[in-house]
Amino acid sequence: MSISFFIARRYLFSRKSHNAINIISMVAVCGVVVTTAALVIGLSVFNGFDGLIASMFSNLDPGLKVTPRTGKVFEPPEKVRELMATDGIESYGEVLQDHALIKYGERQQIGIIKGVDDNYRELTSIGNVLIDGEFILYDEVTDYATLGVGLAVSLGINANFVYPLEIYAPKRDERVNLSNPAASFNREYAYIRGVFRINQPMYDDEYMIVPLALARKLFTYEKEVSAIEIKLKEGAAAAAVKKEVKALLGDGFVVKDRYEQQEASFRMMQIEKWMTFLILCFILAIALFNVTGSLSMLMIEKQEDVKTLRNLGAGDALIRRIFLFEGWMISGLGALAGIAAGLVLCLLQQEAGLIKMGSAGAFIIDSYPVRVAFADILIVFATVMAAGFLSAWYAVYRLGDRWLAK
16 A cells, blocks of 8 residues: 555544534535436436337337338348348348328328238237237238327227228329329228337327238339348347348348337437436536545645655655545545445335336336446446546645645
8 A cells, every 4th residue: 555545545534623624525525425326326217218218119120120221112132031040030021111191981191001921920029019909910801900009099990990991002103193183092901900009109100000912012012122120039139140131131231220220219318318417527527626625625734744744755746646545535435435325226216116207107107217237337437536536636736736835
């Protein structure tokens, strides 16, 4: 143990001759503790919301999604059949989707028609988000549709209504017949068999899932698809599988993981998370002014000790290191105590849901979600220690010239 660190430790825990210095030191430590705990809790809450959104999207979004780099549709290449030989892939399905006019009775709404393969139930978790009816694509007699709850409300329908939906889409590569505009549209029918809700307007208010064959007839395609959706095996590394799929299919395709498929939503969450972190860092900087004040008063009080150390042969560098370690230990103790307090509060929130979001049932979840990330803890600790070092350095090397000078 270096002599500068030993003396700094004695100064930190020993009583000062002036009680005000003890009070200021305690205030400095408490300020760092509270701010550090706020950083840990704030980042963990944003992680919780991020995980909540990801879990909602995962009910319909595949693990990986393959789309063409240019254009809306493509004819699946022969290499697609080799996907099942790729480690980490459990299954895949073809998808064709586009906008169409959906009509029921006197009501009509523009929506996204998503034609899917027969294995769509195994490919996604749509069964978990059905709120009415069941998920069936077709039987021997007719085709069925499963709608988002917002779209169903707009059309005034529910599962198992007697009459079918009418679906209209313009014919491709044909000019509009002004004398008979209706002849320029393809029309298909589908009975309402189920309604889903994932609490995301982009799906609930727009999407209708139908058989792939019906979508192809509606949009006048034969073998083309707009995407290939891939389900990963449990525990498979998405990044590694994504790399293999890109190498297999070539540069003509874009492969997106679950986060990239909803890039805008997750990017906004990340921006909000780190903006909150930045604001709390400004509060931390204000709290660390107490460290500067505490060190300044300590240097004034210990002027006689400084003279004694000089008479014993101590140089400027050793004396300054004593007070630098003093300030850094204040920040370090505050950081460790703050992280511990933040982790305890996060654990209590996870287990007991102490802080509610509002009245029961008013939101998707009753209490604020929390998920602690080890990387965030390291970032918080490094930030507090760096800011604490700067505040101590400023006090010792800028303000301390008067009291530590020879």
